[in-house]
Amino acid sequence: MLLGIVFIISVGSFYLIHLLPGNITTVIEGPGASPSNQAKLYKLLGLNKPLFQQYFIWISNVLRGNLGTSFISQTSVASTIRAALPIDLEMMFLSQVVAFATAIPLAMRSARKPDGWLDRIFSAGSFTLLSVPSFIVIVLLVLFVSVKLGVPHTGPSSYAPFNQDWIVNLESMGLPTIALAIGSFVVYFRVLRSDLIATLQEEFITMARSKGISQRRIMWRHAFRPSSVALLGTAGVNIGGLLAGGFIVQYLLNIPGLGYTLIQAINESDYLLVQGIVLVVSVGVVLINFIFDFVINIVDPRISRE
Amino acid sequence: MSNFSQMIAEEEIALVEKPEKSEPLGLLFWLCVGWIGLNIIGAIFANVLPLQNPQFQDYNALNVGPSLHHLFGTDDLGRDLFARVVYGSRISLSVGAGSMLIGFGIGSPLGMLAAYRRGRFDTILTNLMYVFLAFPAIIATIAILSFWTPRSLIKIIVVIGVASIPLVYRVIRTATLNVATKDYIIAAKVQGATDRRILLRELLPNIAPIGISFLLIGVATVIALEGALAFLGLSVLPPTPSWGNMINESRTILQQNPWLAVFPSLAMCLFLLCLNFIGDRLRHHFDVTEVKL
Numbered sequence: 277m278l279l280g281i282v283f284i285i286s287v288g289s290f291y292l293i294h295l296l297p298g299n300i301t302t303v304i305e306g307p308g309a310s311p312s313n314q315a316k317l318y319k320l321l322g323l324n325k326p327l328f329q330q331y332f333i334w335i336s337n338v339l340r341g342n343l344g345t346s347f348i349s350q351t352s353v354a355s356t357i358r359a360a361l362p363i364d365l366e367m368m369f370l371s372q373v374v375a376f377a378t379a380i381p382l383a384m385r386s387a388r389k390p391d392g393w394l395d396r397i398f399s400a401g402s403f404t405l406l407s408v409p410s411f412i413v414i415v416l417l418v419l420f421v422s423v424k425l426g427v428p429h430t431g432p433s434s435y436a437p438f439n440q441d442w443i444v445n446l447e448s449m450g451l452p453t454i455a456l457a458i459g460s461f462v463v464y465f466r467v468l469r470s471d472l473i474a475t476l477q478e479e480f481i482t483m484a485r486s487k488g489i490s491q492r493r494i495m496w497r498h499a500f501r502p503s504s505v506a507l508l509g510t511a512g513v514n515i516g517g518l519l520a521g522g523f524i525v526q527y528l529l530n531i532p533g534l535g536y537t538l539i540q541a542i543n544e545s546d547y548l549l550v551q552g553i554v555l556v557v558s559v560g561v562v563l564i565n566f567i568f569d570f571v572i573n574i575v576d577p578r579i580s581r582e
Numbered sequence: 583m584s585n586f587s588q589m590i591a592e593e594e595i596a597l598v599e600k601p602e603k604s605e606p607l608g609l610l611f612w613l614c615v616g617w618i619g620l621n622i623i624g625a626i627f628a629n630v631l632p633l634q635n636p637q638f639q640d641y642n643a644l645n646v647g648p649s650l651h652h653l654f655g656t657d658d659l660g661r662d663l664f665a666r667v668v669y670g671s672r673i674s675l676s677v678g679a680g681s682m683l684i685g686f687g688i689g690s691p692l693g694m695l696a697a698y699r700r701g702r703f704d705t706i707l708t709n710l711m712y713v714f715l716a717f718p719a720i721i722a723t724i725a726i727l728s729f730w731t732p733r734s735l736i737k738i739i740v741v742i743g744v745a746s747i748p749l750v751y752r753v754i755r756t757a758t759l760n761v762a763t764k765d766y767i768i769a770a771k772v773q774g775a776t777d778r779r780i781l782l783r784e785l786l787p788n789i790a791p792i793g794i795s796f797l798l799i800g801v802a803t804v805i806a807l808e809g810a811l812a813f814l815g816l817s818v819l820p821p822t823p824s825w826g827n828m829i830n831e832s833r834t835i836l837q838q839n840p841w842l843a844v845f846p847s848l849a850m851c852l853f854l855l856c857l858n859f860i861g862d863r864l865r866h867h868f869d870v871t872e873v874k875l
Contacts, residue, residue, distance in 0.1 A: 284713060293729070407851050409806040411809060412850065416847070521810070524810055527814065539814050
């Protein structure tokens with residue numbers, strides 16, 4: 277299954293370049309290129325070979341870590357991606373830590389008394405936030421935090437690499453983390469809340485209550501584990517959306533992660549770089565999903581036995 | 583897409599969770615319906631309504647705040663912001679409606695058929711859809727739109743619509759599976775009803791409420807996605823206004839004129855909020871009646 281999906285992704289990303297209108301050599305050399313030069317490049321790129329042979333040449337290079345050299349910047353696509361990827365991982369890690377750290381306690385609080393006043397406030401709040409896309413959140417955050425309040429190192433272009441100045445790095449990660457965490461928090465809170473409410477009505481919870489186990493212990497030890505399956509499943513599906521949200525945030529704040537690089541590459545028609553990023557990100561998302569599935573099986577062994 | 587992922591998770595939980603009491607739709611629900619209706623009318627009749635020309639540049643009124651003459655003020659080129667927000671809703675609404683029409687038009691008949699027929703047809707189709715579901719749809723959408731030039735509204739609608747088919751398929755198939763095992767379906771089969779009759783007269787009306795509420799949430803998700811694409815420069819190009827590219831353009835002059843960001847954002851959020859609210863309410867409302875049966 278995993279190999280099948282990765283194969284389809286590789287074929288898809290390979291084929292992308294053929295979606296370009298017109299002749300690719302015109303795209304690279306410009307409309308004024310002479311026919312003999314075009315023919316030379318055509319041969320150089322191996323475009324005269326049959327399509328499946330082109331794919332095999334391409335995929336064998338990719339498997340050896342060679343994603344080609346950009347026509348625009350003359351740098352290796354793989355090294356560009358290697359430089360940008362840690363930033364995405366840091367952003368994703370920070371935002372998920374914040375989202376889980378807020379969603380789990382609030383959902384437990386809400387589920388303890390469904391329809392109580394706290395639950396109503398949390399639910400209404402999360403429902404409203406659900407309708408605010410992350411790009412609007414980040415524009416408003418920049419407007420109020422960086423522009424109106426003037427907090428340093430939060431506006432666009434304030435990013436610094438972690439190993440150069442980690443304080444500035446974390447400060448510049450603040451707004452992106454909040455913007456992405458809000459989107460994830462809303463989803464995690466709502467899913468965990470409704471699952472906890474359902475779990476708390478099960479007989480084994482009544483049993484635990486009748487044994488006199490404390491509310492807190494029931495929540496964490498008895499109810500949270502079965503309910504965390506839905507949470508993890510949602511988190512796995514959420515990763516793709518999170519990445520796309522991250523792309524826009526990076527673009528708006530000039531943080532040189534994969535998203536920023538991707539948009540730059542689209543604008544400069546740097547097609548090999550776009551192709552490389554699409555391939556790496558898609559495979560990454562699929563792998564993360566499989567890791568989540570694996571973790572879910574550990575948390576709830578009943579699922580794999582079905 | 584996050585709404586979609588939550589929707590799937592909630593749908594699976596909904597099989598366990600029992601609704602406590604039947605609740606009326608409420609005033610807020612109808613207010614939301616009214617707001618959506620108003621937006622749709624505004625989008626359709628934008629050129630008939632007494633609006634100013636959204637492209638007209640009045641150099642005597644640059645970056646003016648909200649006033650009676652310009653309800654939402656003007657932008658940095660002196661264009662009337664209110665007219666642009668109303669015209670902008672055309673793009674957002676047509677992307678939302680058009681792509682969901684494709685997604686549901688193809689995904690839901692397939693999902694219903696698969697769940698009703700079962701067998702090899704179901705196995706093959708479901709596995710195929712799961713492979714596509716594992717593919718990060720947003721990344722694929724961005725990739726295809728960036729390569730498939732020149733960009734146009736139709737292409738955006740088609741790409742998003744096709745990308746949504748596996749999700750719609752999954753939701754509708756699960757919903758149909760729940761209904762298809764009910765006694766009244768078996769009764770209809772025993773009575774000798776044709777497949778066509780069972781699908782259209784028995785199954786369709788019973789999964790329609792779930793389908794409609796997912797459709798509304800799907801439209802909301804797609805409108806947000808179009809906004810995201812506009813930020814990446816992959817949606818319709820300026821000067822054609824869309825909510826997404828208006829918010830995007832406003833960034834450069836955020837300090838001088840924050841209204842430029844506020845009004846289109848507000849228009850988009852309010853619209854999405856109403857869609858999500860209606861979808862959510864309908865789902866709860868119909869869950870209740872289903873249990874009462």
